[in-house]
Amino acid sequence: MADPSKQLDPSVPAVGEAKRPEDVTLEDQTLLLLAGLMEGGQEDEDTCKELNNLTKLLNDDSSDETRSPKLHKPLYELIDADSIDTILGYLDMRQPPTVRGHATLTISAYLKAAGDQGVELLTEFFNTRVGKATYDDFIIAFSVAASLFPVVPDVIATLFLREGFIVSLGPLMKRKWKSKKVEQAALEMLNAACMQAQCREAIKKYCTEWLDEIITDVPPTPVEVSSPERRHVVEDGSIQQRIHSEQVRNLAAVVLAKLQAVPSAPSAGQEERIQPVTTSIEELSDMFKTMLSKNNTEQSSIEGLAYASLQPKVRESLAADNSFLKTIIKALGDAPAKSPATYGALSILLNLTTYMPTLSEEQKRLGQLKAYANASKSSKPDPLNDDEHVTKRCLAVFEAGVIPILVTHSQHGSTASLMLVVSIIFSLSKTSRIRGQMAQQGAIKLLLHAYSIFPSDDIPARRTAAHALARILISTNPVHVFGGSNPIPMTNAVRPLLLLLDDDPATEQRDLLPVFESLLALTNLASTDDTARNPIIHLGFPRIEELLLSNNKMVTRATVELICNLMQAPTGVAKFADGSKQASHRMHILLALTDSEDFETRRAAGGAMASLTEWDTAVNAILERDRGVTLLLALCKEEQEELRHRGVVCILNVMTAPGKVGEWGVKKVKDEGGVDALKECLKKSRSQEVLEITVEALKKLIGEAKPGPALLEG
Template sequence: MSASDYDKRAEQLVKDAQALDYQKDHEKADALLRNALQLAPTNPAVLSEYRKLKGEADLSPVTKACMSVAFRGDTSDVIGAIQYLQDHNNPLGPSALVECISTLFIDVHTDHRKAVDPKLVTELLKRSIGKTDVVPVCLEESEKRLAVLNAICSFQSEDAAHTMAKVLTDRSGWKSPTRRKDACKAYFRILRDKLGPSTKSDFALSAVARLLMADIEMLEDLVNQSCLEFLLDRVGSTKKGKREPPSPESRSLATLALARIFEVKKNVSESMFDKYITEKLGDDGDFDLMCAYEAMAVVFSIAPKVAAKMFLENEFIESLVPSLDGRSTRVEKTALDMISAAASAPAETNCREAIKTHCMEFLVSIMNANDDSKALAATILTKLDYGTKKETGPSVEELSTVFQDLMVQDDVESQKKSLEGLAYASLKPAVKESIIKNEKLIQNLISILKKGAAEPMLAYPALIIIQNLAAYPRALTEEQKKMAQLKGYANAEKLKDDEDKREKEETVTARCDSLVRSGVVPALCLKNPSESSAALISSTFLALARNQKNRGRIAQQGAIGQLLHVYEVSNSHRTKYTAAHALARILISLDPSLAFGGRISELSAIQPLVLLLTPPEENETVDLLPVFESFMALTNLASSSNDTIRQKILQLGWEKVEDSMLAKNERVRRAATQLVCNLMDSPFCVEKFADGSKNADVRLGVLTFLTDSEDLETRLAAGGALAQFLQYEPCIKVFLPKPKALPYLLRMLKDEDQGVVHRGIICLLNLLTEGGKEAKDAVKEKNGEEVVLAALKTHTSPQLLESGVEVVKILRMPF
């Protein structure tokens, strides 16, 4: 058929489409026009009618580019279309997106499929995420679904494949869960069938990982041996021939996907893993052995029981050291990495005992050989000291000198090798003392932390070491102390460590002071800490702030901002709680205006501090120290001249404050009352006691009752709060009718403490000044003048005497 014949046939199809469109059969009209475009993609009449049918006089640059590529193989407009899509200010509605995707994947001329740019496809898919009327519409029919998904994979583009996976796993973009399930399964099958040992299938890794992490329950039946082996091949860093090893990002993705598989497909994944390792070991080549050892090391971190079973059975561990004889140092290194991972496995796996039995001599010989694996061998030996009986081999203290010698070198590689071992060793009191005295080592740790974003794998163990140095022994109840002693009888060495003077409070405080002087605080202010790093940062700041002398310097060097950041970004309640506790400890005694320095609002600290008022229960005990310190910090904040702070505290924490005024713990009760005293500067707090409700009556009764507390500080705080409350006439009208109110007030004047007496006299003065004749008669009825005169004879404070004389004058004045 000649070109003119194609044009004639296309023009006839256009006429037929026009007739169908007139009859409102738009779907058939659209199909005929598409056929016409296939026959004559450059025919002006066909293009004009197509635009008219779509209701667009001028198609968007993206639609034009897609049509040009699909029907003419013309890519001249593609770059402009990609740029248009990347600017989200440029509109492109759902119908246009559907049209573009259908054009590129369904209507595209066979000869022009290779002209489709994966970048254009990726940008179209990004625009489609979360939109229920785009990709789900394109994938509705089985045939179209397979055409689109196969085409995506044919690009071998990681971005395109991963973006399609994002579209499919975004539940908000699908009205029908069944259709999403069908699409996910179809896509996973296509990707799975393209997986293989060559690098050509690497493009599918991120898409496969995303699908498995999001929908493993849906896809578990589709995960086969080749899929698992594809992922296991990509968790290591082994290079074979000219093939480059997987990137760190690829290894992380593969590890995450494997974690989900081992979590859901427990028995099946275990048998597939055994088959993979057995085959690699059977091949006996260096590359295969390294792949097996690297896979074992990773699985130890995500499914330790699965890896431990392989490690301990079929003479794996017994034959490991003999099999390394004559092998390259690369094989030996990967074997050591695996042994190190096994040594980190939970104690119940018994891996450490097996390593001590079968590998101890080998590890000691490597450590003494002074080669590149020296630090790694020493790290393993350090791990073996925990959870197993100490029989042979160097002590942790001796091993720590290996790590410290490497850490003081300026060579980054040497530091990398020693950090993990030093992190384990720094649990020992003797090692802590030797580290803190090594200024060069401390400065190198600080330097590593300051480069945290660039070297996250170094920053984490460095954080562990700093946290170990700063950690105070956990406070134990009497019952816990007895249990610790009983355990100690069975383990004399542990009891010795528990009693080690190097772990006493004054020694730990000295270590914390040294860390602060060394400049560790700015180094702890990592910009985007991981969840585990955030936990370490919070607990370290909590320890550093224990000594009141350090709090000003810690705040000045950025701790408050970092703790607020950690609180904001962390998903762990424990980390949030620890960060809030550290924040409270810093804010207890610092002037809020100086502590925040104007860069951060004091209001941002209130929510974290209120969180502390609900302490978690652990082992049937509740630690009330964070509650007490939170109240002290809130009291300090409430002393600000900014009433918005007091209003925010009342808004977020009043219920807890009110409950704590009657807490069983005396320190908590005192701190809550002191906070109320400072909050009483706010009319919103006054209202809580004077709004005429039953709750307000109860609150006022509690506050009045606390003026007679056994604890002096509580009496002072309650008296101060009551003195402020009675400054207002409406409050006096609420106070006077209560039968016990005035007797309690007069009882304050009989207190042995001059401060309480002074507050009582101020209460009387305010009551008489604002309460008029009714208040004066009520005080006289209770012999108030005699009580005041007796107090004036007992106490000599000029301010007290001045106020007392004013009270007597008012009582003697005729009305």
């Protein structure tokens, strides 16, 4: 019998026994996954799962935070040329989109981990496949280039631009090769390559004629062939028969649209070598519209229109076509969240609605100088980009029903697409007459949601959302917006609006329009109750106080109007009447603004003083100022009834303050010529309310005797 002490450790597997899961190393897991992928023949779902697992292993192993502490060989070193060949094969355009998507993520993780070694294997793969020049090799090579261009653009651009490649591509597709699949793969590669300027210029230079030919060379009648042969022609797409599939023609049109919509400046002396285009950007746009009307989820048509709509003429044509607008809005509604179709549809709508930036005189002069230095044909902006044309386009997009679709999409889209949504809303909100309808259709809730979703350090996105919110709140009743069966707290709007009062760090030239419109929106909120006023005072008063001294008349006016409404809250009064030096300084500024040259500013400052003087502490602060009462009496002598009304209310409040403050007030008013001022007010006024208050103030000032005719006559 064997000695029990000599028996094997049960934790060590016997010969032929499978390792337990906890004993499988990272190297083993990687090799098993590679073996499964190279063996093939499995369901797409299993392939995606293995690619996903391999991606995770590579990503984890390339990060210090997630790398296993156990000593092991870097996992990317286990992936050799044969393994790369297999994984890249899953990028073949003939593979299902899900498989291609997972393979793209796997290759991306590998290239990130492997660095130069990965680039060398990828380069070797591409050059070898192109060199073999077979049906399958061309399709796979072009598919790989198309899939990886967004992942490693510099690497693929180098392969694309190598000597002789792009030059021979057009002639190869036109004369030698006979398969529409190869042609489609080549077009997908060109479509992706257009993202890079040098590649785009090379395509324009050497492939324009071929692309134009695909679009325009459409047989007038179907080719007469027998059924078996015709099936072969349709499936394999014999280019000898010049039958280009709709998908191929659409792809060629997208590439051509990109070349025309995003022109690249040619080098000196190269202009004449660029192949001519016979299909205009407007014709391409019409082609995309037709295809989209047949199938509103056609991705290439949406992508083509996204580029074509960069041109003013195309924008104007699209916006004038109500049927198209309804189609693209429906396409947006039907597209899956975070899909290319969603991003493309939003890009089209953004192009249709975006206003040109407002330039200062200095910026306009600089633009003219740059245009002159670049020998530009014309430095004049396109008239189709002016505000009048953009406003018409915005109205057309709004009336086509875009807001509800944007509201729905914003709940599920990515941050990038949400920024597009907010930018569209921002443009639409410039038109004041549709702001109420925008609010009714959910735009305010959308903007508040977006503001909360955008990262705190993404100031441009947050400012755009806040500015659109401000515009809509200027023109709507806050009670209607924030009330109802599913109310939004009014305080949610305060922080976004206050953000606009700060300078925009992204711009050199200070733009006061967001500041002004935010102040108007805050004033509207502050007209409701203290639940809105108190957070405005608590969070934003220092910035509001600074704006009282703005050099811009409109900003100062809007600030005083906001303060006038804030004076309805005790916390607002305290800012001017708590006895501190700061409060005294604020009171001095507000009193001075009652003598402003601007009527609306005087009116708002007078209204604020009328509210402040209801508090004895505020009256005391006014009496402590040398010219405090004098300035209030000056209001009583104004030509406008509104200002006289505010003045006499202030004077009566000053004289009727409780205790010694009121007594001091009566004396000050008398000493500063109050009787004459109030007499003048009586003579000028026609309002019964103003007359009654003035008479009451005079009675307080000169005694209980009723003023007789002699008094009224002065």
